[in-house]
Amino acid sequence: MNFKVIGTEAPRPDGREKVTGAAVFVADLRMPGMLHARVLRSGQAHARLRRVDVSRAQALDGVKAVVTGARFQRPFGICITDQFPLARDKVRFAGEPVAAVIAVSEQVADEALKLIEVEYDPLPVVLDPREAIRPGAPLLHEDLGSYARVAGINPCPGTNIFHHFKIRRGELEETFHRADHVVDREYEFPSVHHVQLEPHGAIARLSPGGDLTVWSSSQAPFVVRHTVSRLLGLPASKVRVVVPYVGGGFGGKSDVTIEPLAACLATAVPGRAVRLVLAREEMFDGTVIGRGLYARYRTAVTREGRIIGEEILLTLNGGGYGDYAVNIVGGAAASATGPYEIPNLKIDAYGLYTNTPPTGACRGYGHPEVHWACERQREIIAREMGIDPVEFRLRNILGPGKSNALGQIMEEDHGRVDLCIRKVVEDLAGPRYFAGRGHGPGGRPAVRRGKGIAAFMKAPVMPTNAQSGAIIRLNEDGGATVSVGAVEMGQGTYTALGQIAAEALRLPVEMVRVVPFVDTEVSPYEWQTVASHTTWAVGNAILMAAADVLDQLKVAAGAAFGVSPEELEAGEGKIFLREAPVVSLPYSRLALGCTRSDGSAVNRPVIGRGTFVPSGLTYPDPETGQGNPAADWTFGCQGAEVEVDLRTGEITVLKLVTAIDAGRIINPLLARGQVLGAAAQALGSTLFEKLIYSEAGIMRNRSLTDYKIPGPEDMPLQTRVIFVETPEKTGPYGARGLGEHGTVGVPPAIGNALANALGADFYALPITAADVIRALKGKGGGLRAQTF
Amino acid sequence: MKHQIRVKVNAETHEAQVSSELTLLEFLRDTLGLTGTKMGCGNGECGACTVLLSGAPVRSCLILAVEADGQEILTVEGLARGDRLHPLQEAFLEKGAVQCGFCTPGMLLAAKALVDRQPDPDLKDVKEALGGHLCRCTGYESIFEAILAHPR
Numbered sequence A: 001m002n003f004k005v006i007g008t009e010a011p012r013p014d015g016r017e018k019v020t021g022a023a024v025f026v027a028d029l030r031m032p033g034m035l036h037a038r039v040l041r042s043g044q045a046h047a048r049l050r051r052v053d054v055s056r057a058q059a060l061d062g063v064k065a066v067v068t069g070a071r072f073q074r075p076f077g078i079c080i081t082d083q084f085p086l087a088r089d090k091v092r093f094a095g096e097p098v099a100a101v102i103a104v105s106e107q108v109a110d111e112a113l114k115l116i117e118v119e120y121d122p123l124p125v126v127l128d129p130r131e132a133i134r135p136g137a138p139l140l141h142e143d144l145g146s147y148a149r150v151a152g153i154n155p156c157p158g159t160n161i162f163h164h165f166k167i168r169r170g171e172l173e174e175t176f177h178r179a180d181h182v183v184d185r186e187y188e189f190p191s192v193h194h195v196q197l198e199p200h201g202a203i204a205r206l207s208p209g210g211d212l213t214v215w216s217s218s219q220a221p222f223v224v225r226h227t228v229s230r231l232l233g234l235p236a237s238k239v240r241v242v243v244p245y246v247g248g249g250f251g252g253k254s255d256v257t258i259e260p261l262a263a264c265l266a267t268a269v270p271g272r273a274v275r276l277v278l279a280r281e282e283m284f285d286g287t288v289i290g291r292g293l294y295a296r297y298r299t300a301v302t303r304e305g306r307i308i309g310e311e312i313l314l315t316l317n318g319g320g321y322g323d324y325a326v327n328i329v330g331g332a333a334a335s336a337t338g339p340y341e342i343p344n345l346k347i348d349a350y351g352l353y354t355n356t357p358p359t360g361a362c363r364g365y366g367h368p369e370v371h372w373a374c375e376r377q378r379e380i381i382a383r384e385m386g387i388d389p390v391e392f393r394l395r396n397i398l399g400p401g402k403s404n405a406l407g408q409i410m411e412e413d414h415g416r417v418d419l420c421i422r423k424v425v426e427d428l429a430g431p432r433y434f435a436g437r438g439h440g441p442g443g444r445p446a447v448r449r450g451k452g453i454a455a456f457m458k459a460p461v462m463p464t465n466a467q468s469g470a471i472i473r474l475n476e477d478g479g480a481t482v483s484v485g486a487v488e489m490g491q492g493t494y495t496a497l498g499q500i501a502a503e504a505l506r507l508p509v510e511m512v513r514v515v516p517f518v519d520t521e522v523s524p525y526e527w528q529t530v531a532s533h534t535t536w537a538v539g540n541a542i543l544m545a546a547a548d549v550l551d552q553l554k555v556a557a558g559a560a561f562g563v564s565p566e567e568l569e570a571g572e573g574k575i576f577l578r579e580a581p582v583v584s585l586p587y588s589r590l591a592l593g594c595t596r597s598d599g600s601a602v603n604r605p606v607i608g609r610g611t612f613v614p615s616g617l618t619y620p621d622p623e624t625g626q627g628n629p630a631a632d633w634t635f636g637c638q639g640a641e642v643e644v645d646l647r648t649g650e651i652t653v654l655k656l657v658t659a660i661d662a663g664r665i666i667n668p669l670l671a672r673g674q675v676l677g678a679a680a681q682a683l684g685s686t687l688f689e690k691l692i693y694s695e696a697g698i699m700r701n702r703s704l705t706d707y708k709i710p711g712p713e714d715m716p717l718q719t720r721v722i723f724v725e726t727p728e729k730t731g732p733y734g735a736r737g738l739g740e741h742g743t744v745g746v747p748p749a750i751g752n753a754l755a756n757a758l759g760a761d762f763y764a765l766p767i768t769a770a771d772v773i774r775a776l777k778g779k780g781g782g783l784r785a786q787t788f
Numbered sequence B: 001m002k003h004q005i006r007v008k009v010n011a012e013t014h015e016a017q018v019s020s021e022l023t024l025l026e027f028l029r030d031t032l033g034l035t036g037t038k039m040g041c042g043n044g045e046c047g048a049c050t051v052l053l054s055g056a057p058v059r060s061c062l063i064l065a066v067e068a069d070g071q072e073i074l075t076v077e078g079l080a081r082g083d084r085l086h087p088l089q090e091a092f093l094e095k096g097a098v099q100c101g102f103c104t105p106g107m108l109l110a111a112k113a114l115v116d117r118q119p120d121p122d123l124k125d126v127k128e129a130l131g132g133h134l135c136r137c138t139g140y141e142s143i144f145e146a147i148l149a150h151p152r
Helices: A016-022 A053-060 A104-114 A172-177 A219-232 A259-268 A280-286 A323-334 A367-385 A389-396 A415-425 A495-507 A536-561 A668-687 A746-758 A769-776 B026-030 B087-094 B104-117 B123-127 B141-151
Strands: A035-039 A047-053 A063-068 A097-103 A117-122 A161-169 A181-192 A201-205 A212-216 A241-245 A275-279 A292-303 A305-320 A344-355 A445-456 A468-474 A478-486 A511-512 A568-571 A574-577 A582-585 A607-612 A634-645 A651-661 A716-722 A759-763 A786-788 B001-007 B014-020 B050-053 B056-059 B071-074
Touching: A016 B087, A016 B104, A035 A104, A035 A259, A035 A280, A035 A367, A047 A097, A047 A786, A053 A097, A053 A104, A097 A259, A104 A607, A161 A323, A172 A292, A172 A305, A172 A344, A181 A367, A181 A511, A181 A668, A201 A259, A212 A259, A219 A241, A219 A259, A219 A668, A259 A275, A292 A367, A305 A323, A305 A367, A323 A344, A323 A367, A367 A389, A367 A445, A367 A746, A389 A415, A389 A445, A415 A634, A415 A716, A415 B104, A445 B050, A468 A495, A468 A536, A478 A495, A478 A536, A478 B071, A495 A511, A495 A536, A495 B014, A511 A607, A536 A568, A536 A574, A536 A607, A634 A746, A651 A746, A668 A746, A746 A759, A746 A769, A759 A769, A759 B123, A769 A786, B014 B026, B014 B087, B026 B050, B050 B104, B056 B104, B087 B141, B104 B123, B104 B141, B123 B141
Parallel strands: A035 A275, A212 A241, A305 A344, A478 A511, A651 A716, B001 B071
Antiparallel strands: A035 A097, A047 A117, A063 A097, A161 A344, A181 A292, A201 A212, A201 A275, A292 A305, A445 A634, A468 A478, A468 A607, A568 A574, A574 A582, A634 A651, A759 A786, B001 B014, B050 B056, B050 B071
């Protein structure tokens, strides 16, 4: 197929606005009479609220309202309704909102916060999900059994387990009996923060007519609408959510975060807009955090290097409220094997309430966590069995005709992980580096180098009926305006979707505008902008809307020419007769109703409609996890070359290579940007990032100086992105998701490269210089490091 | 306490009464409505609020408005000449150095300060000039490329 727009580096429509400072983010909005809110957050990680006295704060000049949990009695939650916008009788993490002040300025609101008196009765704190799962652990939610929840959630009332997800395949016990080799290891991926550059912000206003508008930095405007309408008892049509440009999401602005609170605050000062923009410190402990997984892998292998069985235990830190993390539990379990076929499996994944901020979606959604474990495990197995690690992976690799952990059979068009592995190995300079230990570059005895790879797969984790819509209005100049419900948060979605629309409408890309914001009042429904599914799902909706437009145009032109629509074609902004292309009408003549020579109208205005829902997805079986919950997979492989200074322990990533089969690439420049950005984020998780708490559960590093993310100086010296383009049968022009996938294989690729360089296995992230030195001195132990 | 200040912002002179604790960032965003300068942390840790103060890059969240009295300030809104983008702005677009756009204004101004002082920087110079500027979207490489490739 010859494409005109697909596969080109079409410029970002938001580009000029973003380089000139004209692009508007929530914090840039100013409403008439706008008030400012600040939040008093719990200084206790687990306590009963004995008394909240706001009388002195209320009396301060400039304060318009002070609200506490007593005012809002309805709980919310998308999967389990387990929380309130402001704590009521109990706080479950340090940072949880206890009260909020609405005032004429942020400064006045901050002053008022100091006047609020709170008395707590402290309760025992549990921060580690491995502790929280034990009988007798401090219980966070005594009423778990009575919480409303959606289908498929399996909580264990009387414990901290808010979801237990199981996968059962084949016969495990017998498999381990006949295994020639068993490898049993534990791994840790700690909690991290997304660190979007733009702080979370929301402005909410309840109109005198009873309509509520929320302007928000959300990835999920329709989820916000749903949650807020239920929370406040308003019809969905009376809740309007508007999302301008979002300054980075990475999952941490998905579902809902501060919007339920902002909406509740607006009800305390009807008619006035209330602005809540978080301080950087509050982003860390007042929104959602990411990851936080312990994994135990026990693998049965034959002499020939076949994995015949695996037992996996996943313990996810859900934080104080599990609602956000429910689906990470299942998503992590579904991909816990990595891209391999393993006939006998027992996977138990638990989501645990603990006294940390809640864990939410974070770029990769369970996949970087389990791949850290499984791809380290694969490397260790290969080494212990004396098999080349590339060869070992390829012997067990998933591919057409083979089935994954959920029992889904892979097909040709699902992509080529084997090819991705070969491309990465080739790029990292041949098989030589996998043989034996790492080496020192000439003349520098205190330096060691090593290389490692990690294969990966990721499916979007989404509801079986995740919906997307698109509306295309044809304009009088023959160009098109495309409305979608997807949010632009940097990924370039309006660019890619505009390219899909232009290709489908046979228009130049400059003639297509994608409306650069979401307004639930006018934008078509979209589940949310997550799961790397937008190009795929919204792209499909656009294809349908464009087909609808072309059908309408052909009917209209057919009536004008007196021929059947089947005799007509569309191309270059015109409808023409297939047999005689000179007989044509431009879209511009047809868009708003073409007229005959006597003035009579031929057609109605052209508005195309497209809606998409994935077909055939089902809930996994509650006992075995078998089913069809994943719509597609993106496979890939990442490789790293590292250099370690043996005196200081300093790790330098010399090279980072990614090969990814994301189907047809819509825009290579943007696609490469997604992969590299994701890889950089994962580099942070690998080498620096970890949220640290005191014993009492107070977050210790909630600033950008104490919580270091990669800076310009930390980037790998060399990067490479290789696209393997196996077209996806169900994707628009063969596209698959790729936004998150660059995060998935980086930690294990670097971990494997370090093992190769140093002869030491690291099991917990991040891997710091201190860890390297401890390992070299043989003082690792536990999950930190072991030499081999 | 209020102070009278006179500053030139993007070649336009402004006189204002400002309170002594008002930061330059707040002055630009809230008093002048120049919201292109972003607040990412308020502590000088992220670089998003960088502007040029008499040609030198500063974190406007760490500078008081009164300190800027009598000086010239360049913000992202002042980089283009009418419709004509600054070569750095063009290069950022061409190399895919813009994703969410929140760090972009600060990055552009740090880059401008660099190329004003050193028209032909190498990668090491670029990394040094961007030290303390955080971007969570791009992985920086495209930003390096844009600054190295920008037409002079």
